[in-house]
Amino acid sequence: MLLTLQLLIDGILLGGTYVLIAQSLNLIFGVMGVVNLAHGSFIVLAGLFTVWFAAHVAVTPLIAVPIAFLVLFGVGALLQPVLLEPLMGLGVQQAELLSLMLTFGLDYVLIDLGLQVFGSDYVSLPYLQSTWSFGGVTISKALLVAGVFAAILALLLSLWLNRTSFGKTLLAASQSETGALAIGINVRRVRLVAFAVGVGLAGAAGVLLILVEPMASETADNFTILAFVLVALGGLGDYRGVAIASVLLGIAQSAVGFFIGGDAGNALPFVLLILFMAFWPQRFRRAV
Numbered sequence: 001m002l003l004t005l006q007l008l009i010d011g012i013l014l015g016g017t018y019v020l021i022a023q024s025l026n027l028i029f030g031v032m033g034v035v036n037l038a039h040g041s042f043i044v045l046a047g048l049f050t051v052w053f054a055a056h057v058a059v060t061p062l063i064a065v066p067i068a069f070l071v072l073f074g075v076g077a078l079l080q081p082v083l084l085e086p087l088m089g090l091g092v093q094q095a096e097l098l099s100l101m102l103t104f105g106l107d108y109v110l111i112d113l114g115l116q117v118f119g120s121d122y123v124s125l126p127y128l129q130s131t132w133s134f135g136g137v138t139i140s141k142a143l144l145v146a147g148v149f150a151a152i153l154a155l156l157l158s159l160w161l162n163r164t165s166f167g168k169t170l171l172a173a174s175q176s177e178t179g180a181l182a183i184g185i186n187v188r189r190v191r192l193v194a195f196a197v198g199v200g201l202a203g204a205a206g207v208l209l210i211l212v213e214p215m216a217s218e219t220a221d222n223f224t225i226l227a228f229v230l231v232a233l234g235g236l237g238d239y240r241g242v243a244i245a246s247v248l249l250g251i252a253q254s255a256v257g258f259f260i261g262g263d264a265g266n267a268l269p270f271v272l273l274i275l276f277m278a279f280w281p282q283r284f285r286r287a288v
């Protein structure tokens with residue numbers, strides 16, 4: 001019983017960190033239809049920056065969460081009109097293919113940037129390394145902080161989308177661009193904000209993930225695949241479904257990692273990707 005409770009708690013907290021990874025990708029693809037293969041690179045760059053930040057600034061590394069969000073929000077706001085917006089006037093299939101190629105190239109540029117600036121070694125952040133124990137259950141402080149903070153940010157995203165006028169405008173544009181244009185919504189502005197917020201949230205996720213998981217520049221694509229699998233599981237545009245999928249995958253990884261080994265747990269998203277492509281391709285196509 002205690003083992004089951006331990007695995008559930010670890011999995012739920014891990015899934016909490018995954019929510020932010022997936023929701024930020026869900027936002028970008030849902031509004032723009034852009035297959036952002038550079039998603040994981042933004043996450044990893046933010047994580048590597050956090051390690052550097054913690055080593056040079058004598059404050060809590062959690063301060064890097066708003067810094068990473070704002071900086072990458074600005075980066076996204078600069079990249080979207082220059083690289084991606086010109087593709088939006090093309091046909092849907094052509095725009096999706098070209099965005100795939102463009103973000104594939106951007107991914108490699110960002111990975112190389114990470115290698116040049118931060119090196120190729122795996123790094124981790126020795127912050128909140130102790131644990132709490134309650135009734136035989138042990139909770140990692142770092143995992144608790146990362147999971148709770150990520151879940152709060154994902155909740156704030158949901159509230160922004162569903163309770164504010166601009167958020168509702170963004171959701172309307174994601175459901176039907178033609179309908180949004182017909183009622184006077186500035187779709188270009190909506191796409192810019194969606195991409196900038198998505199990239200900013202990816203940065204915030206990277207800051208929180210480095211608390212619980214070592215990173216290197218080459219691990220960027222792992223996080224991209226993880227995000228795509230979660231969106232495929234939860235459903236494109238279904239923010240609640242993606243949140244549930246994130247928690248379930250976190251629990252599954254926790255259990256697989258305990259009973260089979262950590263490497264098997266890390267490989268689980270790749271196994272799910274293969275299964276989707278082999279047995280449920282129509283579901284995966286909705287996510288890519």
